[in-house]
Amino acid sequence: MAENKDVVIHAGREHYRAEVLAGGKRVVVDEPLEVGGKDAGPTPYDLLLGSIGACTAMTLRMYADRKGWPLESVVVRLRQARKYDADCAECVSAPVGVHQVERELELEGDLTDEQRARLTELADRCPIKQTLERGLHVIAAPEPADAAVS
Incomplete structure (x- = not known):
């Protein structure tokens, strides 16, 4: 069984954008333009x-x-x-x-x-x-x- 590892999420001052770091991989999470995000990710x-x-x-x-x-x-x-x-x-x-x-x-x-x-x-x-x-x-x-x- 795989070892449990932390998933770390960082959100700075950029409106609605967050970064998810999991297993050394980074995913940008954002909101669509129509709700104030920049649509930079899912x-x-x-x-x-x-x-x-x-x-x-x-x-x-x-x-x-x-x-x-x-x-x-x-x-x-x-x-x-x-x-x-x-x-x-x-x-x-x-x-x-x-x-x-x-x-x-x-x-x-x-x-x-x-x-x-x-x-x-x-x-x-x-x-x-x-x-x-x-x-x-x-x-x-x-x-x-x-x-x-x-």
Whole structure:
């Protein structure tokens, strides 16, 4: 099992832009021009959907490879009707609700009907999707000692 590593996010004074550093790789996250961002990268919701979709595709790839099935490619298309800027504006007063994500799968390869059905079933078992569906609690960690004001 992979070692847990920190993901570090830095947001400076540039409007809505943040940088995510994970495993030595950097991703710029931003908002579209119409909400005041510079559209320099995916939005936070894009990354959320990307995490679900990538995990789904990787789960299906691993399973098909283990079984020796002729899965050539997986395309996962996800969509949701959420607007990050509107959610932020209402984050204190809005009631908590359930967000729905619609998923389409395209499985390419010379697969039998049974193999396609099994892969479609397994798409619901990706660990990221399961984590989100079971409930995710983000807790405040103690402030690092070197960040404390003396």
